[in-house]
Amino acid sequence: MLDGHIDIAEHYCVSGWVSDPGDPARRVTLEVLVDGAADGALPADQPRPDLARTGKHGDGAHGFTHFFSRPLSLLRDWHIVVEEPGTHNRCPGAEFVLAARPPRAPAGMLPLLVTSSGRAGSTLLMRRLLGHPQVVLANQPPFELKLITYYAKAFDVLTAPGNPERSVTPDKIFDDPYTLGLNPYCHHDFEEILRPRRAFFDFFADTAGSILAAAFRDIVERFYRRLAAAAGQAAPAYFAEKTSVFDPIRSFARLLWPDLREVVLVRDPRDVFLSYRAFWRTDPGYARQMMRITRDALGAIRAADDPSVLILRYEDLIAAGAASQARLTAFLGLGAPLALAPMAEAGLFAGHGTAASPEASVGRWRRELPAEEIIAFAREFGDMLDAFEYEH
Numbered sequence: 001m002l003d004g005h006i007d008i009a010e011h012y013c014v015s016g017w018v019s020d021p022g023d024p025a026r027r028v029t030l031e032v033l034v035d036g037a038a039d040g041a042l043p044a045d046q047p048r049p050d051l052a053r054t055g056k057h058g059d060g061a062h063g064f065t066h067f068f069s070r071p072l073s074l075l076r077d078w079h080i081v082v083e084e085p086g087t088h089n090r091c092p093g094a095e096f097v098l099a100a101r102p103p104r105a106p107a108g109m110l111p112l113l114v115t116s117s118g119r120a121g122s123t124l125l126m127r128r129l130l131g132h133p134q135v136v137l138a139n140q141p142p143f144e145l146k147l148i149t150y151y152a153k154a155f156d157v158l159t160a161p162g163n164p165e166r167s168v169t170p171d172k173i174f175d176d177p178y179t180l181g182l183n184p185y186c187h188h189d190f191e192e193i194l195r196p197r198r199a200f201f202d203f204f205a206d207t208a209g210s211i212l213a214a215a216f217r218d219i220v221e222r223f224y225r226r227l228a229a230a231a232g233q234a235a236p237a238y239f240a241e242k243t244s245v246f247d248p249i250r251s252f253a254r255l256l257w258p259d260l261r262e263v264v265l266v267r268d269p270r271d272v273f274l275s276y277r278a279f280w281r282t283d284p285g286y287a288r289q290m291m292r293i294t295r296d297a298l299g300a301i302r303a304a305d306d307p308s309v310l311i312l313r314y315e316d317l318i319a320a321g322a323a324s325q326a327r328l329t330a331f332l333g334l335g336a337p338l339a340l341a342p343m344a345e346a347g348l349f350a351g352h353g354t355a356a357s358p359e360a361s362v363g364r365w366r367r368e369l370p371a372e373e374i375i376a377f378a379r380e381f382g383d384m385l386d387a388f389e390y391e392h
Contacts, residue, residue: 312328
């Protein structure tokens with residue numbers, strides 16, 4: 001094992017010292033891995049007078065500082081390893097997790113996330129939520145106003161450390177009026193301004209991050225309060241937005257609104273496959289790839305068994321509307337049931353669906369998929385079909 005210590009482990013850099021106890025004069029080359037992927041290699045050869053004074057580490061020039069080649073978001077955990085390439089030799093503490101550093105603050109109105117992979121009934125469910133006195137949402141089918149998604153992206157960009165490849169340069173910051181990019185001043189070129197250097201980056205991650213998060217949360221809530229007032233809703237408990245199983249928006253929303261509620265919609269992957277192809281005209285290979293990603297994402301959500309999440313099947317929304325509505329209102333603690341509007345839903349489906357009717361959209365794989373594809377789906381997606389109680 002190598003000797004050494006990780007002095008700084010942050011979302012902008014990892015820094016410390018590493019030496020070889022058997023050969024104190026040797027400069028150890030290090031590789032930094034981020035979630036298992038190589039992020040760069042560098043020699044541990046920076047002068048460290050504190051090491052030289054010990055008399056155990058040669059001339060003491062065994063320090064290193066690695067600035068990550070891409071910004072590491074504060075919104076998620078990262079697995080970091082610092083080791084000698086090819087040998088897996090590490091100093092103590094050289095494998096660690098950079099934990100998410102989310103800003104937290106009290107919330108007012110809570111988000112109701114309507115989460116799906118697409119083509120799984122999110123528009124139908126949003127239509128059923130529309131008009132409930134305790135739920136506010138933008139009344140414009142297919143209900144794609146996603147403020148949380150936008151501000152999550154803005155937060156990620158504005159709190160990430162500067163990066164030469166992704167940041168505008170300070171002297172050209174106004175050259176492109178439409179591109180802001182990562183903050184070029186949140187960069188190690190300026191870290192000597194505020195000491196210790198960790199305090200410099202902590203300011204942007206924690207202080208600026210908390211201010212931005214509070215501002216973005218306030219903007220979103222103010223918008224929906226104004227929308228509620230315009231609709232005559234006195235005190236809604238939730239504002240509803242669509243989101244996806246594929247993106248980090250679910251995590252961002254929980255960081256700002258820890259008590260939110262989420263409805264995750266599941267649909268038979270064989271029917272989703274056919275709907276993908278019909279609605280977006282996607283290549284079958286791409287559609288199958290999306291189904292695999294969906295399978296894995298939904299499996300992770302189901303395994304998490306989060307009490308803030310209700311999983312609803314698309315098929316149950318269609319065939320057992322009243323029962324699924326009762327489950328939903330109980331989950332959300334709504335005082336009044338959701339109102340079914342068959343005529344409005346039929347009109348919405350006519351413009352947004354890909355089957356003759358909502359009922360015809362259920363189990364369409366039996367009519368439209370060749371036998372060999374049905375077998376292939378059962379082989380590849382059998383676990384998902386079993387987990388969500390689909391026949392195969």
